[in-house]
Amino acid sequence: MLKFILNNEDVSTSLPPGMPLLDFIRYHQHLTGTKTGCNEGDCGACIILAGELQQGVLVYRSWTSCLTPLGNAHGKHIVTIEGVNMLPALNPIQQAMLDNSATQCGFCTPGFVMSLAGFCLDRKAPTTRNAIAAIDGNICRCTGYKSIERAAAVVATLLTSRDNEEPALFAAERQILPEYFTSIKERLKSLITSLNGELNPPPDSHPCFVGGGTDLYVQQPEALQEHPIRFLLGQEMLKGITREDTRCVLGAAVTVSDLLESPVMQHYFPALENYLQLVSSTPIRNMATIAGNFVNASPIGDMTIFFLALDTTLELSDGHHTRTLPLRELYKGYKQLHKNPDEYITRCWFELPGPDTGFHFEKVSKRTHLDIASVNSAISITMAANLISEVRIAAGGVGPVPMLLTDTAAFLRGKAPGTATIKQAYAIAQLEITPISDARGTAEYKRLLLEQLIKAHFITLFPSLQVELLL
Numbered sequence: 001m002l003k004f005i006l007n008n009e010d011v012s013t014s015l016p017p018g019m020p021l022l023d024f025i026r027y028h029q030h031l032t033g034t035k036t037g038c039n040e041g042d043c044g045a046c047i048i049l050a051g052e053l054q055q056g057v058l059v060y061r062s063w064t065s066c067l068t069p070l071g072n073a074h075g076k077h078i079v080t081i082e083g084v085n086m087l088p089a090l091n092p093i094q095q096a097m098l099d100n101s102a103t104q105c106g107f108c109t110p111g112f113v114m115s116l117a118g119f120c121l122d123r124k125a126p127t128t129r130n131a132i133a134a135i136d137g138n139i140c141r142c143t144g145y146k147s148i149e150r151a152a153a154v155v156a157t158l159l160t161s162r163d164n165e166e167p168a169l170f171a172a173e174r175q176i177l178p179e180y181f182t183s184i185k186e187r188l189k190s191l192i193t194s195l196n197g198e199l200n201p202p203p204d205s206h207p208c209f210v211g212g213g214t215d216l217y218v219q220q221p222e223a224l225q226e227h228p229i230r231f232l233l234g235q236e237m238l239k240g241i242t243r244e245d246t247r248c249v250l251g252a253a254v255t256v257s258d259l260l261e262s263p264v265m266q267h268y269f270p271a272l273e274n275y276l277q278l279v280s281s282t283p284i285r286n287m288a289t290i291a292g293n294f295v296n297a298s299p300i301g302d303m304t305i306f307f308l309a310l311d312t313t314l315e316l317s318d319g320h321h322t323r324t325l326p327l328r329e330l331y332k333g334y335k336q337l338h339k340n341p342d343e344y345i346t347r348c349w350f351e352l353p354g355p356d357t358g359f360h361f362e363k364v365s366k367r368t369h370l371d372i373a374s375v376n377s378a379i380s381i382t383m384a385a386n387l388i389s390e391v392r393i394a395a396g397g398v399g400p401v402p403m404l405l406t407d408t409a410a411f412l413r414g415k416a417p418g419t420a421t422i423k424q425a426y427a428i429a430q431l432e433i434t435p436i437s438d439a440r441g442t443a444e445y446k447r448l449l450l451e452q453l454i455k456a457h458f459i460t461l462f463p464s465l466q467v468e469l470l471l
Contacts, residue, residue, distance in 0.1 A: 003195060004073045005187060007031075007083030008180045017071030017231070018210075018224040020217060021063075022046045024070050025080055033081035033110045034065060040218050041067045041284050042370060044111040044138030049118050051077035051168075051184060052234075053192065058168055058185045060121035061257065061286040062114060064137065067217040068287065069210055069224065071231045075195055077184050081110035084117050084177055092176050093117055096154040104142035112138045112148060115282070116155045120176055121167045126159030128152065136369055137281030201228035209344045211253060212287035214280075215296045230344070233289065238346060241265065248352050252291035252345040256303065260285070268352050275361040279303070281370045291345035294327065297335045299403075300373040300396040300440075306361055308394035308404055309378035310350040316343045331401035357382040357390075358461040362453040366440070373397055374440040375449040379457040381417075388412050393457075397440065398433035398450055405432050419468040422458050426451045 003012050006029065015024065025031050025048070037045035041064040048068075051060040052075065060079075084091055090098065093116045103109040112135055119134035131152035140148060162170045172181040201207040207230040210216060216224060232238055238253035241262040248264055259265050260276050269275070279285060279302045293303035294314070304327070312327040316339060325338065327348070332338050353359055361378040365371035375397040382390040391412050393405040408429045415421045435446035459466045 002070060002074050003191060004075060005077045005184065005191065007079060008178070010187075010191075013070075015070065016225050017069060017074075018227055018229050019070045020066055020221055020225075021048070021068040021070050021073055021078070022065040024073075025065060025078075031080050031082050035107055035110060036066065037107075039066045039221070041137075041214055041280075042139065043108070044115065044135075044281075044283065045108050047111040047114040047118075047137065047283055049077075049079035049083075049114060049121065051079065051121070051188070053185070053188050058166070058188070060118055060168070062118035062134070062137070062283045063287050064214075064283045067212075067214050067284075069213050069217065069229065069231070071210075071229060072213065072233050074231070074234065075188070075192055076234075077188060079114070079117070081114055084113065086175070086178055091178075092158055093120070093151075093155055096151040097148070100147045100151040100154065102143060102147040102151040108138060108140045108142075112140070112151075116152060117177060118282075119152075119155065120159060120171045123167060126156050126162060128156045131156040133277075134282055137283040201230060206341070209295075211289035211292035212255065213292075214284050214288045215292065215298070232291075232344065233287075238291075243352065244349075246352055247349045249347060249349040250290060251347050253289050254291075256280070256285035256288050256290070257282075259290070264352075269359060271360070275306070277369065278361075278363045278365075284370075290348070294330060294345060294348075295337060295339065297331060297337055297401070298396075299334070299399060299401055300376060301402060302363060302373060302376055302396075304402045305376045305378050305394045305396045307348070307350065308402055309359070309361075309380045309392045310353075311380075311392060312348050312350045314348045315346045317346045318342045318344075322346065328404050334400035353380065354382070356384065360457045360460050362456050364449050364453065372440065375435075375446050375453060377450065377453040377457070379454075379461070381412075381457075381461060387414055387416055389414075393429070393454065395429075395433065395450055395453075398435040398446055400434070403433070405429050407432050417458060417462050417465065419465060422455070422465070422469065426454060429454060 001012055001014055025034050035045035037043035046065045047062050048065045049060050050063050093113050097103050115135045115138055119131050124130045132149050168181045171177040172179050207228040209230050211232045232253050239251040241250050243264050256279055265272055290303050293301045314325050316323055359380050363373045363376040365373050377395045380392045391409045395403050408425050411428050435443040437443045455469050
């Protein structure tokens with residue numbers, strides 16, 4: 001039995017946990033303010049908020065409910081547009097949208113309001129920049145966005161006096177959101193104590209493993225509705241980002257947003273925010289797990305390319321035995337894995353970069369944000385006495401699997417990063433890749449992109465090369 005809080009109501013249901021949360025909200029709870037749009041996580045019309053207790057702290061994040069399995073709502077507070085209404089008046093977020101002419105046809109408006117409500121419940125600094133970033137997963141065909149950005153700026157001003165106050169309490173006390181938000185923390189504590197452990201399928205049912213669902217629910221939503229599922233996103237044992245000696249250890253259910261908020265990752269990757277802003281949108285980053293990106297086996301998986309360059313090691317389990325496997329050995333062909341069907345990733349780790357190691361990630365897509373890469377690439381490069389002692393270059397979109405350019409790396413080791421050397425590295429990289437023409441570009445275009453991304457890596461990490469490499 002699934003149990004969660006939906007707006008201000010306690011909900012229990014025995015409906016299939018693989019059902020999309022959007023369908024439950026609209027067709028079983030008849031809350032039709034949450035809209036059905038693209039069903040691919042692109043448009044943001046279906047955005048809801050999911051609140052949960054993390055080590056005693058109430059945390060809310062925006063999710064695209066079209067890609068969220070109902071089972072991932074278990075033990076959480078799910079908020080729809082109806083749950084932020086303060087009838088008969090508009091709440092201040094809605095009023096800001098109205099005052100700034102930020103809505104026309106209105107279809108997308110509930111999603112924008114929910115994303116901005118999520119911003120009000122977040123702990124990020126209440127700046128206009130952060131408010132606008134919170135709606136990067138929402139699309140509007142009518143307004144041209146500037147009016148929506150003005151509304152977002154107004155919402156940011158509502159939070160300027162919050163300081164360190166609990167966001168949900170502040171929002172409720174200042175009548176930004178309904179009063180019932182003040183009781184949610186205690187209600188979730190009571191709810192969690194009443195749950196009987198994790199939501200697991202029957203033994204020997206050969207379940208499908210689901211993390212955030214952001215790719216599976218694009219590809220096969222119907223099949224998942226009746227299939228037994230092992231839900232991984234809410235498992236505490238699969239969360240956390242820690243430093244252990246010289247290694248960074250990450251739970252498999254760590255999301256992209258968790259990476260962005262991790263003090264360990266921020267310290268060792270100062271440009272992390274710039275990298276991860278290129279990865280989908282805020283709601284998808286809030287849901288998508290790193291292990292899900294790995295086992296999705298997409299040749300252009302952004303997080304796969306990122307962690308390949310770090311020579312990441314995986315730990316897999318079938319519930320009885322565990323084994324380790326380098327991420328670079330996970331892929332044996334297009335969408336084919338060196339993994340048994342009953343295995344799932346439990347955690348992964350990599351060696352933290354030292355002071356002589358540089359890292360850089362690049363991605364090119366038709367849209368800068370909220371899009372799939374045409375080509376992406378990451379590099380980790382260690383210098384010793386002005387020579388390259390170690391280097392790994394990962395590339396996506398240029399072959400049937402996420403690739404490490406091993407021949408290119410072998411050529412670069414022991415050499416100084418000069419213009420002639422790097423240009424020769426381009427030529428070797430071209431011999432390693434086998435791109436195909438598809439909707440994201442021709443094979444020739446992808447070859448050119450990889451050359452440009454390798455160039456961008458070296459220009460970023462060795463700025464003195466900029467003039468020569470740009471000639």
